[in-house]
Amino acid sequence: MYISVLNFKGTITGSSPGTYMPALRYIEKKNKVKALLLIINSGGGDANATEILYNQLMKISSKKPVYALIEGIGASGAYWLACSAEKIFAMRTSLVGSIGVISMSPDFSEFLDTLGIKMRINKVGKYKDINSPFRPMTEEENAIYNNIMKDVYSVFREEVKKRRNLGEDIMEEIATGLVFSAEQAKKNGLIDGIANLETVVDELKAKTGTNSIKNLTPKRPFISRLMSMSFEAIYNVIK
Incomplete structure (x- = not known):
């Protein structure tokens, strides 16, 4: 044993x-x-x-x-x-x-512009290149991506709250990253x-x-x- x-x-x-x-x-x-x-x-x-x-x-x-x-x-x-x-x-x-969720990705679009390089993107599906490093995200795409991250954050946050037996008031203070x-x-x-x-x-x-x-x-x-x-x-x- x-x-x-x-x-x-x-x-x-x-x-x-x-x-x-x-x-x-x-x-x-x-x-x-x-x-x-x-x-x-x-x-x-x-x-x-x-x-x-x-x-x-x-x-x-x-x-x-x-x-x-x-x-x-x-x-x-x-x-x-x-x-x-x-x-x-x-x-x-x-x-x-x-206690938080983060996602980081580069945006090379301005750098490529200075070099005179344009990316050709062929896609099927409006949001298929939503996190592409070759163009900025639109406000709509940012909102979509943030909602996905909020769902992941919610799972993490709720497990901490349940396992540590913490009240919502405390969670508001500490679940900030x-x-x-x-x-x-x-x-x-x-x-x-x-x-x-x-x-x-x-x-x-x-x-x-x-x-x-x-x-x-x-x-x-x-x-x-x-x-x-x-x-x-x-x-x-x-x-």
Whole structure:
């Protein structure tokens, strides 16, 4: 019998479910796994991949204790994953939250104009090139795209509200895309406590009655690890 540990580090991408789902299904089904500790250090990422992982984590949470510890940052989709846990902890210097949705795409149209380059676009369907980098969006298209993002945001927001048992007044204040310090996150109900790894592990040991710990974190593909490290290096330079 043992407590399993999974580290979620770096950007959540479309390939993340393929990396983590085998381990998550194993944790769900094996009776010898008494609990799961998620160690999170991520700024989030792909919404659909996050939802897939969250749904599987919720299956585990319905059968055995799940705790989350945010080391460094647990923001956006990574905080969504943390909400699958019975208890969420963060270190004193951690950043928590960023409850929101963002989509960014370049608009090269003016640059191409200066070069005298015109794009020929053949399409069937009025909105087929709605997010094309070769022309600006119209106001109508912006409204359509924003409504799509609002629907995704609503799913994220409602899961946080339900899992953290937060009132609508609090959600109005915190679900703005802002990140919070650990102290602020605790005050706002986003986490249950401020603690380090040793403290959280000790609490899980006491809860489950087992002292054995096993790290089941799968090794991500090399290119995925490389891209994540490159992204984090850029982020650390510009933040």
